[in-house]
Amino acid sequence: MSEKDTGAVREELIKYYDGAERVATIIDEEVAFPDGKLIVSRTDLKGIITHVNQAFVDMSAYSRDELVGANHNILRHPDMPAVAFKGLWDTIENGEKWQGYVKNLRKDGRYYWVKATVIPNVRDGKLVGYTSVRRKPSRSKIVESEKLYSTLM
């Protein structure tokens, strides 16, 4: 757990890139990334989830049924700057791999940090979707990212 966690609960309006909005409950409490696991998901070209592994289900606290078919921004945390995701999309739509640190929002309002790698899925020469694999980040990288992202908000 992060030492700065206060456990404070707040309601916050999350505004998405496409203009959609939702009010989410945000709890300042980290859930630790499970040792040795990878959190895996795949999306179509628009970022709609097509596959999740069990670690994804467990960490997000949503059910598989709630996740598959949903927009991947279901995990967007209000502490993440929009520019980080712009960088992600610009990179993968260009056919390249993206790697970065992401703070994710769970269904219960708590959060978890990941080191994410997103790659384009090419089949028979055609881009058909994206795969993201997350690993456990180091504490120092989380602290660095928290600092950086707060300046980009």
Added chain:
Amino acid sequence: MPFNFTVSPDFAPDHMSGWFYFNTWLQRNLETEIHLELFDSFDEQREEIRAGKIDLIYANPYDASMLVREHGFKAVVRPAGKRDEAVVVVPASSGAEVVEDLSAGVRLATTADPDVHTIGMIMLEPADLDKSNITQREYDTYILVAKALLRGDADVGFFLKQGFDELSDLIKKQMRVLVSSQISVVHHSLLIGPNMQEYSDSLNGLLVNMHNEPKGAGVLESMGIKRWESMSVEQTEFMIDLIDTLMI
């Protein structure tokens, strides 16, 4: 000209003769000539692959990626229930309780097994360790990795989970597992090369039924494999995509 068959050098030594029985069984059932060649090192084997000399290979997931994407190989089957997982191990006397207790300068004992090494390095990342701030030495076998840990020549070691589990209790008792990977979608597979594609369907049909046939069942047992499972193109591509994300 016979086709050329090879096996990823990370096979368990106990199963070496099993791969020769398998080749004999294959030749009889596919009614074609196949030559089995085993290599001591991954590099030697990769040279033969690049030279286009391999037609059939039981490949580790890392090499499978190169074989499919660069050399036009196709996955036919995978061994049921067998997954490639890695463990990060320290001597029992180590002060480290979790990976995060390891610090820059640790001495790593590893092998040339590309999957185990890659997964192992990922499991060190939470401690801010990477190849720039550790010293590493490559050993030929997992027994030698264990010996390096026990002799105090290394602070941390990487093992294929199965390789670690198969060590004697006496040796295992002197070590401690810090982290065990639980990836579950990365595994070896039998891949067929472009020159042998015409046998793809018959090979698949034969192999998925191999365990139902008395001779086949015996051969499988000698290879330490329960039965073969068919692999679809998409399953293969998914595994390769996943491995791709681990390479950076």
